[in-house]
Amino acid sequence: MKIDKTQELLNLASELRWQVGEGFHDTLIEGIYADAADIAQKVEIKQGSVPKFSFERQLDQILTSKRFGFPIMILVLSIILWLTIQGANYPSGLLSTLFLEIIYPFLKSLSSQVGLPWWMDGFLLDGVYLALGWVISVMLPPMAIFFPLFTLLEDFGYLPRVAFNLDSAFKRSGAHGKQALTMSMGWGCNAAGVIATRIIDSPRERLIAIITNNFSLCNGRWPTQILIATIFIGALVPDHFSTLLSTLAVILVALLGVGFTFLSSWMLSRTVLKGEVSTFALELPPYRPPRIWSTLYTSLIDRTLIVLWRAMVFAAPAGAVIWLISNIPIGDQSMANQTIDWMDGFGLFFGLNGVILLAYMVAIPANEIVIPTILMLTVAHLDLLGVGVGDGVMFELDSAAQTGEILRAGGWTLLTGINLMLFSLLHNPCSTTIFTIYQETKSWKWTTIASVMPIVFGFIVTFIVAQLWGLFA
Amino acid sequence: MTLSFIFLNSTLKAILLAILGLPNPTFYMSLFLMLLAASYLLVKNRISLQFIWNPTAAKKSLIEDVLKQLYHVELSQRTTDLKMLSGALDVPLKRTVRVIESMHKQNLITSEDAHLALTNDGRSYALKIIRIHRLWEKYLSERTGFDKSLWHDLAEAKEHQLTAAQANELYESLGRPRFDPHGDPIPTELGEIIEIISTPLASLGVNTIAKIVHIEDEPKSIYRQIIKKKLHIGSHIKIIATNNLKIIFESEGQIFEFSTVVASNINALALNEQDIYEQNKIRLSALNVGETATITGISSECRGANRRRLLDLGFIKGTPLEMEYAGPNQNPRAYKIRNTLIALRNDQADLILIEKK
Amino acid sequence: MTELKACDSCALNNTAQLQKLGINVDNTDFVVALAGNPNTGKSTVFNALTGLKQHTGNWPGKTVTRAEGGYSYENKKIKLIDLPGTYSLLSTSQDEEIARNFILFGKPDVTIIVVDAARIERNLNLVLQILEITDRAVLCLNLMDESKRHGIDIDDRTLSKELGIPVVKCSAIKKEGIPELLKTIHQVATREIICQPHRISGLSTSAQKMVEELEARVKQHYPALPNSRWIAMRLLDGDQHIIDALKNGEFETAISL
Numbered sequence A: 001m002k003i004d005k006t007q008e009l010l011n012l013a014s015e016l017r018w019q020v021g022e023g024f025h026d027t028l029i030e031g032i033y034a035d036a037a038d039i040a041q042k043v044e045i046k047q048g049s050v051p052k053f054s055f056e057r058q059l060d061q062i063l064t065s066k067r068f069g070f071p072i073m074i075l076v077l078s079i080i081l082w083l084t085i086q087g088a089n090y091p092s093g094l095l096s097t098l099f100l101e102i103i104y105p106f107l108k109s110l111s112s113q114v115g116l117p118w119w120m121d122g123f124l125l126d127g128v129y130l131a132l133g134w135v136i137s138v139m140l141p142p143m144a145i146f147f148p149l150f151t152l153l154e155d156f157g158y159l160p161r162v163a164f165n166l167d168s169a170f171k172r173s174g175a176h177g178k179q180a181l182t183m184s185m186g187w188g189c190n191a192a193g194v195i196a197t198r199i200i201d202s203p204r205e206r207l208i209a210i211i212t213n214n215f216s217l218c219n220g221r222w223p224t225q226i227l228i229a230t231i232f233i234g235a236l237v238p239d240h241f242s243t244l245l246s247t248l249a250v251i252l253v254a255l256l257g258v259g260f261t262f263l264s265s266w267m268l269s270r271t272v273l274k275g276e277v278s279t280f281a282l283e284l285p286p287y288r289p290p291r292i293w294s295t296l297y298t299s300l301i302d303r304t305l306i307v308l309w310r311a312m313v314f315a316a317p318a319g320a321v322i323w324l325i326s327n328i329p330i331g332d333q334s335m336a337n338q339t340i341d342w343m344d345g346f347g348l349f350f351g352l353n354g355v356i357l358l359a360y361m362v363a364i365p366a367n368e369i370v371i372p373t374i375l376m377l378t379v380a381h382l383d384l385l386g387v388g389v390g391d392g393v394m395f396e397l398d399s400a401a402q403t404g405e406i407l408r409a410g411g412w413t414l415l416t417g418i419n420l421m422l423f424s425l426l427h428n429p430c431s432t433t434i435f436t437i438y439q440e441t442k443s444w445k446w447t448t449i450a451s452v453m454p455i456v457f458g459f460i461v462t463f464i465v466a467q468l469w470g471l472f473a
Numbered sequence B: 001m002t003l004s005f006i007f008l009n010s011t012l013k014a015i016l017l018a019i020l021g022l023p024n025p026t027f028y029m030s031l032f033l034m035l036l037a038a039s040y041l042l043v044k045n046r047i048s049l050q051f052i053w054n055p056t057a058a059k060k061s062l063i064e065d066v067l068k069q070l071y072h073v074e075l076s077q078r079t080t081d082l083k084m085l086s087g088a089l090d091v092p093l094k095r096t097v098r099v100i101e102s103m104h105k106q107n108l109i110t111s112e113d114a115h116l117a118l119t120n121d122g123r124s125y126a127l128k129i130i131r132i133h134r135l136w137e138k139y140l141s142e143r144t145g146f147d148k149s150l151w152h153d154l155a156e157a158k159e160h161q162l163t164a165a166q167a168n169e170l171y172e173s174l175g176r177p178r179f180d181p182h183g184d185p186i187p188t189e190l191g192e193i194i195e196i197i198s199t200p201l202a203s204l205g206v207n208t209i210a211k212i213v214h215i216e217d218e219p220k221s222i223y224r225q226i227i228k229k230k231l232h233i234g235s236h237i238k239i240i241a242t243n244n245l246k247i248i249f250e251s252e253g254q255i256f257e258f259s260t261v262v263a264s265n266i267n268a269l270a271l272n273e274q275d276i277y278e279q280n281k282i283r284l285s286a287l288n289v290g291e292t293a294t295i296t297g298i299s300s301e302c303r304g305a306n307r308r309r310l311l312d313l314g315f316i317k318g319t320p321l322e323m324e325y326a327g328p329n330q331n332p333r334a335y336k337i338r339n340t341l342i343a344l345r346n347d348q349a350d351l352i353l354i355e356k357k
Numbered sequence C: 001m002t003e004l005k006a007c008d009s010c011a012l013n014n015t016a017q018l019q020k021l022g023i024n025v026d027n028t029d030f031v032v033a034l035a036g037n038p039n040t041g042k043s044t045v046f047n048a049l050t051g052l053k054q055h056t057g058n059w060p061g062k063t064v065t066r067a068e069g070g071y072s073y074e075n076k077k078i079k080l081i082d083l084p085g086t087y088s089l090l091s092t093s094q095d096e097e098i099a100r101n102f103i104l105f106g107k108p109d110v111t112i113i114v115v116d117a118a119r120i121e122r123n124l125n126l127v128l129q130i131l132e133i134t135d136r137a138v139l140c141l142n143l144m145d146e147s148k149r150h151g152i153d154i155d156d157r158t159l160s161k162e163l164g165i166p167v168v169k170c171s172a173i174k175k176e177g178i179p180e181l182l183k184t185i186h187q188v189a190t191r192e193i194i195c196q197p198h199r200i201s202g203l204s205t206s207a208q209k210m211v212e213e214l215e216a217r218v219k220q221h222y223p224a225l226p227n228s229r230w231i232a233m234r235l236l237d238g239d240q241h242i243i244d245a246l247k248n249g250e251f252e253t254a255i256s257l
C-alpha cells in the first residue's frame, strides 16, 4: 500500500520533470536568488560611500602580484620552517632529558626494587615506555610551534591567497591550489596534512591531496635527514663547508618530495582518479585580525594533541614489538638478527641493508623512532660491546660522529646514506597517517593506493640509484 | 610453531639466495621492463583478448557493433557490404562473415545483392544499443569527472554491458534526458527517436545567425580539434565568410576559422530574427581587471557538479560582477560578485557569458 | 548595544541563566542546530554559547563533520550542533548532505542560521532554502562589526518581517548580541514565538504551477509532512537522495518521531 503511494507520487514527479525539461535546477536557483535580491534591497542600508581603494584591496594586490606574490610566500614559509626546526631543538632536548635520562632510570630502579621479572621490565620500560618517550620528545615541540604559526596565517586570511597564487602550478598536474597548503601542513605532520585536505571541496583534487601528502617530508623525518646528511654528505667536504652541503642535501630531498607530489598528482589524475568529479571555486575571504590566544589554544588542542595522541597509540605497541624481536631467540640468534641476515642481500640490491628494512618495518607507527631502532639493531647485530644499552633498547648518541662510526662499522657507505635519505622520503606513510587516510576517505582502495604507491616509488628510485652507483663507482 | 617458522625461513632464504645468486642485476631490470611491456600490451588489447576468455560476450559485442554500424549507414542513406563493414569495424573479414551468418539466422539483418540492411528487429535492437550509449554519455557528463574526449570510448564499452532494465533505471535517475551531451536525441524505451532538423555549418550562408545543436564525436581527431577551440552546443554563431575551403564565423566575442572538413562535423540550427542574438555577449574570461559586466548565462557545456557550484555561488543571469585581479599567471582570476571575492579558473570563465557594461 | 555589552560579562559567565555545558549533553530538552554559509562565524557562535573551543578559521570549509556541545538556559538543557558550512542545500555534496539530513530528519527544535551581514544577498540563498525545510529558525546576523566598518547596516525589523523569523544582530567574536540570541532561541524553542517563514516566490509561473501540482500530491500522501513544497521541488529537480528517502520510508519514520 505504502509502496504504491510512493510509486504513484514518483511517477507523477517523473512525468512533470519531463515537462519542465532539464533546466529546472537553474530555474529554481534563479528563483531563489530573485527573492534574495528583492529582500536584500529592502533591508540593506548603505552608510556613506565605501572607499574604492581600501586597505584590503591594496593588500590583495600586493600579495597576489607577479613581483611580490612568490617572494613573500617563500619568505613566510622559510620563516615558519626555520622557527620550527630551530625553536624545537631546545624543548626537544629538555623533554628527552626528562623522559630518557631522568624518568627512565628512575623507572628502571623502581622496577628492580619491586622485582619485576626481566621480560616484563624489558617489555614495558625498554619497549613501550622508550618508544613513547621518543615519540613525544621528538614530535611534540615542532608540532606545537608549527601548527599555531600556520593557524595564525589561516586566521588572518593569507592562506587562500597562497592557494590562489599557486593554483596554476597545481592545475597542470590536475590538482587544486589549496593542495599547496595541505602539502605545507604535511611538512609538520602528514596525518595533520591529510586532515587539512577537508578544505578542498572537489572530490578528485581532495583525493589527490590525500594520497600524495606523504611526499611532504614530515617533522619525524627531518631529524633523520639532517643526521644522515651530516654523517655521510657533510663528510665529503672540508669541515667549514659541511653544514652548508648537508643542509643543501636535505633541502634537495624535500624538493624532490615536492617533485614527486606533482608527478604522482599528475599520474593519479590521469589514471585511477580521472573519473572522479572535479570542480573549482576558491573563495577569497576578507582579511581578519587573528586572535592570538584562542588560536594558540585551539591549534594545540585540535591539531597537535590529537595527532600526538594518535601517534602514541600506535608507537606503544611498536616499542613492544621492537623489544620482543630483539629478545626472542630462534635457534642461537634473536629474531631480529635472523631477519636482518635474511633481508640483507635484498636490501643491498637497493643500496640499503637488512637493518634499515627491518627498522622501517617495525617503526611503521612513527618515523621518529627509525634512527634509534637502526642504531639498536646495528649494535645488536654486530654484537658491539660497550656501545648501546642492551638488546631491544633503543638509544641515540650525542654526537653525529659517534653515530657515524657505528653505522660505518655496520657496513654503511655513502650510497647507503643517500639511499636511506631517499627511502626515508619515499616509503609508506606512518600508521597514524594510514589510519587518518582511512578515516578521511572511508575507502580501503584509496588507503591502499596511498600506502603502496610511495614505497613502490622508493624501491624504484633506490634501485636505480644503486645500479647507477654500481656502474660508475 | 618454531619448527615451521624455521622451515619457512630457510625456504625463503634459499629462494632468495638462489635469486640473488644470479649473475647480473641488469637481468632483473630487463625482467621488470618486460613484465611492464607485457602488461601494457594486455591492457591495450583487452578487446581482442576477450575472444579468449569470454567468447560469448565478445560475439554479442560484435553483433551489436554491426547493428549500430548498419543503423548509421541507413540513416545517412548509404549502403554497405561485407567488405566495407569489416573495414569500418576494423574486424577481420573471416570473423565478420561468421557473425553476419549468425545474424541472418537470428533474423536481425537481410541482404540484397551483397548489400546488407537491417530488419525491423535489427533496427529496434540497434536503437536499444544507441539508447544505452547515449544515456551513458549523458551519465558520464553529468555525474563523473571524465574528460569529454573519453566519453565516447567509455560508452562504447558500456553499451554492451547494461541490460534494458538498468538502462531504464539510469534514464530515470538522470531525470529523463532527451538529448545526449553531443546534442543527439536519445531513443525512447520503445525505440522512438526524435529527428532533429539541422544543417551542417558549411552550408549556412553568410550573415546567418544560428545555434550549434550537434557536434559529431567521430572521427576523434576532428572532434578533438573542435573541443579544443571551446565551441559547444548551444553557442550562438554568426557566419562571417565561407568558401570551398574554409568557413569563418563569430561566437561569444571570438572569431573562429575551420576547414570545411571540420565544419561538416558541426550542425547548427538557423535562428529567426526574433530569436535574440546578443552581439556583445562575450566570455567572462575576456573581462579585464577593473571592468564590470552582467552575467547573461552559463553555457550548457558547464554541467553537473560544476554548474551547480557556480549557481550556488551566485553566478546567475542578470548578476553584476567585477573583475578584481588576476593571479601571478593570469589564471585563476578573482571576481567580485555579490560583495564576495571568488576566484575561477579561465576554462571555467570561458563557460560563463557576460555583457560588458 | 552598550547595555547588552555590560550584561555580557555577567550574564554569560556567572548567573544561573546561562550555564555552559561543554560536551556534557545527555538528556537535553531541546536540540538546536547551527547552519549557514562557510566562514560566517558559526563555530564562533557555537563556542560563545557552549564555552567549547571548536576550531574556527578564516577559511571557507573548516567544519566538515558536525560538532556537538551544550548549554543550559532558564533550566532548559540545550544540545547545540555545529553543522558544516554550505552555500546551498541543493547540490548534494557531502557537506550539504550532512547539513540537510540533519535539518530534515534530525528535526532540531530550532535552527540558528548564521549569516554574514555584509553579504546578505548571497547568504539569503541558503536562508530561503532552509526556511523551506523548517519553520522554526532564528537568523543570527553576525559580523555586524565588520559590516559596519564597510558601511553596511541592516534593517533587522524589515528583514524579520520579510523572512517571518526573529532576527538577532551579533558580533560573535566580541560576544555582542549573544544574550539576545540565547533569549530568542529559548522563545522559539518554547513556542513563545511562532515563525511564519518566507516561501520562495521567484519561480516562473509555469514552474510554480508544476510545483503546486506536485505539492498537492505530496500533501495528499503525506499529510503530516511540514515541508511538502520543498519535497515537491526536490522531486522536480530529480534529487536522487530524496527519491530514495521516500522509497525507504525515511520520511514516515521522521514524522512519527
Ligand SMILES: Nc1nc2c(ncn2[C@@H]2O[C@H](COP(=O)(O)OP(=O)(O)O)[C@@H](O)[C@H]2O)c(=O)[nH]1
Residues within 6 Å of the ligand: A155, A288, C036, C037, C038, C039, C040, C041, C042, C043, C044, C045, C055, C056, C057, C058, C059, C060, C061, C062, C063, C085, C142, C143, C144, C145, C146, C170, C171, C172, C173, C174
Ligand atoms: N570581526 C569579526 N570576526 C568574526 C566574527 N565572528 C567570527 N569571526 C571570524 O570569522 C572567521 C570565521 O569564523 P568561524 O567561526 O570559523 O566560521 P564558520 O566557518 O562559519 O564556522 C574567524 O576568523 C572568526 O574569527 C565577528 O562577529 N566579527
Ligand SMILES: [Mg+2]
Residues within 6 Å of the ligand: C042, C043, C044, C055, C056, C057, C062, C063, C085
Ligand atoms: Mg566552522
